[in-house]
Amino acid sequence: MDELSLFSRIGRTISLEKGQSLIWEGDQSLIVANIVSGLFKLTTSLDDGREQIIGIAYPADFVGRPFGTTNEYTVTALTDARLCVFSRTDFDRFAPDHPEMEHKLLQKTLDELDRARRWMLLLGRKSAPEKVATFLLEMSQKLAGSGCDTADKQLNEFELPFGRQQVADILGLTIETVSRQLTQMKNSNLIDLPDRRHVNILEPERLAQISSAQTAV
Amino acid sequence: MDELSLFSRIGRTISLEKGQSLIWEGDQSLIVANIVSGLFKLTTSLDDGREQIIGIAYPADFVGRPFGTTNEYTVTALTDARLCVFSRTDFDRFAPDHPEMEHKLLQKTLDELDRARRWMLLLGRKSAPEKVATFLLEMSQKLAGSGCDTADKQLNEFELPFGRQQVADILGLTIETVSRQLTQMKNSNLIDLPDRRHVNILEPERLAQISSAQTAV
DNA sequence: CGCAAAATTGAATAGTCTCAAATGTAGTGG
DNA sequence: CCACTACATTTGAGACTATTCAATTTTGCG
Numbered sequence: 001m002d003e004l005s006l007f008s009r010i011g012r013t014i015s016l017e018k019g020q021s022l023i024w025e026g027d028q029s030l031i032v033a034n035i036v037s038g039l040f041k042l043t044t045s046l047d048d049g050r051e052q053i054i055g056i057a058y059p060a061d062f063v064g065r066p067f068g069t070t071n072e073y074t075v076t077a078l079t080d081a082r083l084c085v086f087s088r089t090d091f092d093r094f095a096p097d098h099p100e101m102e103h104k105l106l107q108k109t110l111d112e113l114d115r116a117r118r119w120m121l122l123l124g125r126k127s128a129p130e131k132v133a134t135f136l137l138e139m140s141q142k143l144a145g146s147g148c149d150t151a152d153k154q155l156n157e158f159e160l161p162f163g164r165q166q167v168a169d170i171l172g173l174t175i176e177t178v179s180r181q182l183t184q185m186k187n188s189n190l191i192d193l194p195d196r197r198h199v200n201i202l203e204p205e206r207l208a209q210i211s212s213a214q215t216a217v
Numbered sequence: 218m219d220e221l222s223l224f225s226r227i228g229r230t231i232s233l234e235k236g237q238s239l240i241w242e243g244d245q246s247l248i249v250a251n252i253v254s255g256l257f258k259l260t261t262s263l264d265d266g267r268e269q270i271i272g273i274a275y276p277a278d279f280v281g282r283p284f285g286t287t288n289e290y291t292v293t294a295l296t297d298a299r300l301c302v303f304s305r306t307d308f309d310r311f312a313p314d315h316p317e318m319e320h321k322l323l324q325k326t327l328d329e330l331d332r333a334r335r336w337m338l339l340l341g342r343k344s345a346p347e348k349v350a351t352f353l354l355e356m357s358q359k360l361a362g363s364g365c366d367t368a369d370k371q372l373n374e375f376e377l378p379f380g381r382q383q384v385a386d387i388l389g390l391t392i393e394t395v396s397r398q399l400t401q402m403k404n405s406n407l408i409d410l411p412d413r414r415h416v417n418i419l420e421p422e423r424l425a426q427i428s429s430a431q432t433a434v
Numbered sequence: 435c436g437c438a439a440a441a442t443t444g445a446a447t448a449g450t451c452t453c454a455a456a457t458g459t460a461g462t463g464g
Numbered sequence: 465c466c467a468c469t470a471c472a473t474t475t476g477a478g479a480c481t482a483t484t485c486a487a488t489t490t491t492g493c494g
Binding site (some may be wrong): 042045046048051065066073096099103107109110111112113116118119120121123124125213 | 263267271282284285289290322323330333334335337343388389429430
């Protein structure tokens with residue numbers, strides 16, 4: 001990310017408080033940004049308020065729509081956060097002259113596309129128990145990657161960075177269904193829920209079975 | 218696409234018959250390809266056979282996973298088709314030296330990501346009637362873009378390149394539900410279905426209302 | 435402690451799916 | 465040209481899952 005640090009000079013660092021939005025769906029694409037710290041949700045909504053979380057952005061992730069005129073989604077801070085913001089036109093001019101940066105952005109975008117498409121299978125074809133199980137396993141893997149406590153590939157005890165409604169918006173369910181599935185899993189001793197933000201996976205294998213993981217051939 | 222034609226020399230053109238697959242989910246990513254002619258579906262499946270179509274690829278589209286080891290989805294021809302195929306390792310070596318090509322690929326990938334995310338809203342939050350209405354409008358727009366008959370922005374009479382089961386796999390519904398929604402729309406005189414592959418949109422505005430299109434602010 | 439927000443629980447409903455049967459369509463060979 | 469077959473689609477009835485709406489409980493915070 002050498003060139004990115006070079007590029008950083010034409011950007012400016014800003015802070016956002018939890019709940020504030022950086023970009024709105026439907027607005028003109030005026031800025032792009034690199035996340036320095038904090039967690040963001042990317043969302044689209046329907047007129048009547050139904051909302052779908054279409055992505056989560058972590059530190060080092062890139063948000064905004066370069067080379068395009070319109071933002072297709074809203075970007076909102078889930079925690080207090082800091083970003084390095086660039087004007088989109090500056091970025092669009094700068095990028096073609098810095099192929100190494102574009103290459104990295106391409107790789108990130110390809111990864112994001114794979115993730116989005118994997119999630120489409122969940123949204124279109126999985127049942128509520130399958131959705132919740134998949135979500136919990138995915139979170140345990142993602143949060144393990146950040147390397148908090150152990151160097152394990154999976155962390156069975158972790159803090160959820162989302163409220164129940166947000167989990168529902170990620171899975172395409174209602175908050176009530178998410179709640180019911182979680183308590184049911186707790187009652188089956190698959191997981192423990194010490195408080196509403198913490199999850200403890202007691203039986204990862206059984207949870208994986210429930211999640212209908214694709215056959216790793 | 219000048220550099221692409223240069224690149225084409227290290228690729229070879231192949232033909233696929235309707236129904237044949239070029240790439241399998243879970244397999245190693247050995248090839249990437251440019252579509253010359255024909256239509257493809259990108260799919261992921263669960264163990265028990267449930268399938269989700271996560272994308273459609275048209276001529277000039279790029280398929281396969283560069284800069285990665287595993288294919289996350291299956292690529293299958295929906296019609297007889299021709300492609301220009303490259304070994305992934307060749308492509309991966311070639312690409313970083315051809316920033317203009319990478320730039321175009323980045324733009325395509327960003328567009329794909331936007332489309333995938335828009336579809337996540339449909340899969341996660343829309344009802345069956347909304348899904349079918351959205352699908353019909355999207356198809357009429359996409360097929361109008363190819364410029365068959367008129368230069369209109371929307372073509373109200375068109376041929377569906379999918380069977381009912383494929384429509385179901387695109388929308389995350391069952392074939393029966395798709396069928397019921399279509400006949401219901403036909404009975405309401407919203408659309409006409411001359412034969413099972415042709416659709417005629419009689420009332421685009423009313424269909425747009427049903428589709429719960431996002432507010433274009 | 436008391437309040438507002440978040441989460442859980444319950445009962446009833448609606449919507450989609452499942453399973454089964456009937457109908458329609460395209461392609462083949464007589 | 466027609467009958468026959470295989471396959472795709474439609475239709476129907478019933479079951480079941482997730483939603484809706486309402487009420488209750490829990491949590492975090494001033």
